[in-house]
Amino acid sequence: MGVAxxxxxxxxxYLLHLRDNIDGICWPGHWSFLGGQLEAGETPHKAITRELHEEAGLVLPDLRPLATVQQGNGxxxxxxxTASWNGDAARIQVTEGIMLAWFHPRILPRLRVxxxxxxxxHLHQAAAQQAGVEDAGARHRRSPPPG
Structure with a gap:
C-alpha cells in the first residue's frame, strides 16, 4: 500500500510534487501528492509522516485520513x-523529484496528474462542501469496480 x-x-x-521523468518510478513526469510506500511494520499514518519529513522537511500535526484510492494498472x-499548510512551496528543497508548487483544482486539467x-x-472538495467547511477530513472509501 502507498500513502500520499x-x-x-x-x-x-493543493501542494503538488513534480516527479522525476525517469523510467522505473510510478507516474514519471507527473504532478502528484507527496508520499511513498509503507516500510515493514509501519502504519499508514506513520509512513506518510515519515515521507513528508524525508521528502520535504514537512511536519504536519493535523494529518488525518481522507480516502483509499486505487491507482489502477495493478x-x-x-x-x-489530508492536512493544511500555508507555506511557500518554492522555498522547500525536495529530496526526490523536481519541485513543489501550489495549484488550484481548476488548473488540474492542464497538468499531467x-x-x-x-x-x-474531488473527494476532498466534496467532503468539504458537504461539511460546509473549508477543509475536510471526512473519510471516504472507494469500492472496487464490479467484476
Missing amino acids: AAIRNSDGA RADIEVF PPWCVEAI
Missing part, C-alpha cells in the same frame, strides 16, 4: 491523508 498527502492551503490550492492502493490524485482532490 492532499495538502491544501487557505486559498484552496499498482497498490493509496491511503490518502495521476487519475487517483484527481479523484482524491
Whole structure:
C-alpha cells in the first residue's frame, strides 16, 4: 500500500510534487501528492509522516485520513491523508523529484496528474462542501469496480 498527502492551503490550492521523468518510478513526469510506500511494520499514518519529513522537511500535526484510492494498472492502493499548510512551496528543497508548487483544482486539467490524485482532490472538495467547511477530513472509501 502507498500513502500520499492532499495538502491544501487557505486559498484552496493543493501542494503538488513534480516527479522525476525517469523510467522505473510510478507516474514519471507527473504532478502528484507527496508520499511513498509503507516500510515493514509501519502504519499508514506513520509512513506518510515519515515521507513528508524525508521528502520535504514537512511536519504536519493535523494529518488525518481522507480516502483509499486505487491507482489502477495493478499498482497498490493509496491511503490518502489530508492536512493544511500555508507555506511557500518554492522555498522547500525536495529530496526526490523536481519541485513543489501550489495549484488550484481548476488548473488540474492542464497538468499531467495521476487519475487517483484527481479523484482524491474531488473527494476532498466534496467532503468539504458537504461539511460546509473549508477543509475536510471526512473519510471516504472507494469500492472496487464490479467484476
